[in-house]
Amino acid sequence: MAPPALPQKSPSPSQPSGKGEVADLKIQLRQHAGSRAPGADDAKRELFKKVISYMTIGVDVSSLFSEMVMCSATSDIVLKKMCYLYVGNYAKGNPDLALLTINFLQKDCRDEDPMIRGLALRSLCSLRLANLVEYLVGPLGSGLKDNNSYVRTVAAIGVLKLYHISAATCVDADFPSTLKALLLKDSDAQVVANCLSALQEIWSLEAATSEEASREREALLSKPVIYYLLNRIKEFNEWAQCLVLDLVVKYIPSDSNEIFDIMNLLEDRLQHANGAVVLATIKVFLHLTLSMTDVHQQVYERIKAPLLTLVSSGSQEQSYAVLSHLHLLVMRAPMLFSSDYKHFYCQYNEPSYVKKLKLEMLTAVANESNTYEIVTELCEYAANVDVPIARESIRAVGKIALQQYDVNAIVDRLLQFLEMEKDYVTAETLVLVKDLLRKYPQWSHDCIAVVGNISSKNVQEPKAKAALIWMLGEYSQDMLDAPYILESLIENWDDEHSAEVRLHLLTAILKCFFKRPPETQKALGAALAAGLADSHQDVHDRALFYYRLLQYNVSVAESVVNPPKQAVSVFADTQSSEIKDRIFDEFNSLSVIYQKPSYMFTDKEHRGPFEFSEDLGSLSVGVESADTVSPAQRVEASDNDLLLSTSEKEESRGPSNNGSAYSAPVYDGSSISMAASQTQSVPTFQNQALPAYTPQAILAIDDLLGLGPSVAPAPAAAPPPSPPPLKLNPKAVIDPSTFQRKWGQLSVSLSKEISMGSKGAAALTTPQVLLRHMQGHSIQCIASGGQAPNFKFFFYAQKAEEPAAFYLVECVVNTFSSKAQIKFKAEDQSTNHAFSALFQSALSTLGMS
Numbered sequence: 001m002a003p004p005a006l007p008q009k010s011p012s013p014s015q016p017s018g019k020g021e022v023a024d025l026k027i028q029l030r031q032h033a034g035s036r037a038p039g040a041d042d043a044k045r046e047l048f049k050k051v052i053s054y055m056t057i058g059v060d061v062s063s064l065f066s067e068m069v070m071c072s073a074t075s076d077i078v079l080k081k082m083c084y085l086y087v088g089n090y091a092k093g094n095p096d097l098a099l100l101t102i103n104f105l106q107k108d109c110r111d112e113d114p115m116i117r118g119l120a121l122r123s124l125c126s127l128r129l130a131n132l133v134e135y136l137v138g139p140l141g142s143g144l145k146d147n148n149s150y151v152r153t154v155a156a157i158g159v160l161k162l163y164h165i166s167a168a169t170c171v172d173a174d175f176p177s178t179l180k181a182l183l184l185k186d187s188d189a190q191v192v193a194n195c196l197s198a199l200q201e202i203w204s205l206e207a208a209t210s211e212e213a214s215r216e217r218e219a220l221l222s223k224p225v226i227y228y229l230l231n232r233i234k235e236f237n238e239w240a241q242c243l244v245l246d247l248v249v250k251y252i253p254s255d256s257n258e259i260f261d262i263m264n265l266l267e268d269r270l271q272h273a274n275g276a277v278v279l280a281t282i283k284v285f286l287h288l289t290l291s292m293t294d295v296h297q298q299v300y301e302r303i304k305a306p307l308l309t310l311v312s313s314g315s316q317e318q319s320y321a322v323l324s325h326l327h328l329l330v331m332r333a334p335m336l337f338s339s340d341y342k343h344f345y346c347q348y349n350e351p352s353y354v355k356k357l358k359l360e361m362l363t364a365v366a367n368e369s370n371t372y373e374i375v376t377e378l379c380e381y382a383a384n385v386d387v388p389i390a391r392e393s394i395r396a397v398g399k400i401a402l403q404q405y406d407v408n409a410i411v412d413r414l415l416q417f418l419e420m421e422k423d424y425v426t427a428e429t430l431v432l433v434k435d436l437l438r439k440y441p442q443w444s445h446d447c448i449a450v451v452g453n454i455s456s457k458n459v460q461e462p463k464a465k466a467a468l469i470w471m472l473g474e475y476s477q478d479m480l481d482a483p484y485i486l487e488s489l490i491e492n493w494d495d496e497h498s499a500e501v502r503l504h505l506l507t508a509i510l511k512c513f514f515k516r517p518p519e520t521q522k523a524l525g526a527a528l529a530a531g532l533a534d535s536h537q538d539v540h541d542r543a544l545f546y547y548r549l550l551q552y553n554v555s556v557a558e559s560v561v562n563p564p565k566q567a568v569s570v571f572a573d574t575q576s577s578e579i580k581d582r583i584f585d586e587f588n589s590l591s592v593i594y595q596k597p598s599y600m601f602t603d604k605e606h607r608g609p610f611e612f613s614e615d616l617g618s619l620s621v622g623v624e625s626a627d628t629v630s631p632a633q634r635v636e637a638s639d640n641d642l643l644l645s646t647s648e649k650e651e652s653r654g655p656s657n658n659g660s661a662y663s664a665p666v667y668d669g670s671s672i673s674m675a676a677s678q679t680q681s682v683p684t685f686q687n688q689a690l691p692a693y694t695p696q697a698i699l700a701i702d703d704l705l706g707l708g709p710s711v712a713p714a715p716a717a718a719p720p721p722s723p724p725p726l727k728l729n730p731k732a733v734i735d736p737s738t739f740q741r742k743w744g745q746l747s748v749s750l751s752k753e754i755s756m757g758s759k760g761a762a763a764l765t766t767p768q769v770l771l772r773h774m775q776g777h778s779i780q781c782i783a784s785g786g787q788a789p790n791f792k793f794f795f796y797a798q799k800a801e802e803p804a805a806f807y808l809v810e811c812v813v814n815t816f817s818s819k820a821q822i823k824f825k826a827e828d829q830s831t832n833h834a835f836s837a838l839f840q841s842a843l844s845t846l847g848m849s
Contacts, residue, residue, distance in 0.1 A: 028047055041074060068083055124139070132160070156453075159176075159198055262288060262289065326361070344362050402439060418430075476515050477516070503538060528547050726831055728778035746825035764813060791812075
């Protein structure tokens, strides 16, 4: 019997049913090209929709380019839009075919319908092909003078697109001047906004190479322009208002009257429904009043209500963005928000990222008057089903206690947490109790009474277990079972995977030994045996250090490991004040959301203070070059020369300590249990049982750690005769390809890190500052790049007596940390140190030493 026939699926209208589908479309498009018959436009619409749908799902329909262009001869604006979309998608990959679109796009730029004129001009500028630049100048000039505001709006942005394709063509056509005239005279607010946006970007890029552009950029910050834009700000849409407000932030008023005038003009913007406008306005208010302390405080009072309103309205994502800015202000002036703490209470339906931010703000605004209410609220969150939020709430209670507000009540609350019998609550509370005891030792009796009832088997988290072990060692004289709890932990040494816990265990058992030696001596021997056999280097080194310290003198060991302690007054802040100030300067940006300055997440080279991963190809060539140059001018080099290679890093570390011999006895890590330790030799720390040890007048650290005997230093050799002064060729020239080849061939002969003076850090605002300075010392720059605070330079110099001898230098400067790293490569190694001294001398006059 034949199998039943499978039902056939009807082809989806958005999926081609076979290879011939595109060919069929091509035939149908040709049939309708130029057709004026009734219903022809409707048929074209259906065909265009198919083409666009295929293009959207990734089907290559570029073979229909000619037919699509022929069918575009219509007055139907929907067809025009679809055709422009198709052309813009395939023009860049098919520059030759894009030439076919020039005629009909230029013709549409002269259409009677302003909508078609604008769409055609936008599509023409969006082709972004260098070989079509000559066809853009005419339509753009006409568009900027068009009677319709929509066309002028499109043309203003089109000028910016032209600048990115060919900056010279844009400047030669004098388009920036035309935009400036429109900015100050056009009646349409959107045209003004687009002109402002385009001019800011063009003049910012041109300012690096043109003094005139730099003056024009500064002219945007003149009083007439700023007041003109502020007086029209109500006409702009939200995006344009933010653009204007960002410009106003950079304006420096001449006196306090101007400040109050600007703030009065923008007062109603604080009531705007759009959160971006409100935040931009707040940024203006805050920056204008930084030098006026009393007014600045009044601004905080004024902006509280708008911010709190925005937090409670809109989506959760918008609330988080606004709350992040409010969080920044709260951290800067917590006292001003202390009466509004109830606004920061968590709602049950809020996402965890919003709750976490609110908990930090509650911690910041706590003071003597509101601590009880805030801690009571936080204690409710400790039982929250959201475990991360419960943890954060417990930490918040501890932070408030460390601020010395109502400590008595807070300690009682924390000790109640230990009775909740929830693992994560117990873990977080133990960590906080440890910090509290470091600051308030007088509470040790109450805390230890409760902590002593906690079984170490119920504490699994490494930080919590480490905190419990610290308390067992620190207060072992008050905890009867402390030696025996530590002994049981040492028995399970191999089962403890956290190195942090093992390190704390070594210290705690030694502290306990000094206070209760008879009960702890046996466990201490087993702990040192286990530590010496530990595979973790830090644990091994600490055990070895303690062993040798006890060998030397038990009293000295006690003074080192368990000295008299003072209460901790202040715990270290996680962020420096400089970082916080920089984030405040970047108010109303992602820096506030990420809680870090922009250079930390935008600069490719920022991997810490001095790690750069970019190669020479990302730097601009030439002493006075702009930030962006043509691909032909790029210099490329391997990262192996720019960064320390893996092999070099391994060589610089030296031999491993694991292979070195030490005088301490070697223990078998497999026999660490207490039962086994009863039958093996355990150090007793009595003079007759220890190896002879004679303290030396000068004791090398390597000998202390058992890394081998110290070696007497060789007698210093006589200093070589000073070389003659090095002379450089002031007109040295090297082309990029030669520099690239030499840089790849030569190895780094000298590497230095130098500190940077405040004068030099302040002067180095752009790469050109250092380039011109070094030119005065016959040191030329082949490539430079970066923006504050990170700059990278490649210099070269030529020995005057030997034209073939070049010196190559990589200089990486971080003005934020006031440090500079320099790598030297030289063809003449004999004079490399002389050139290094000359280079540093040149830098010192800029403020480096």
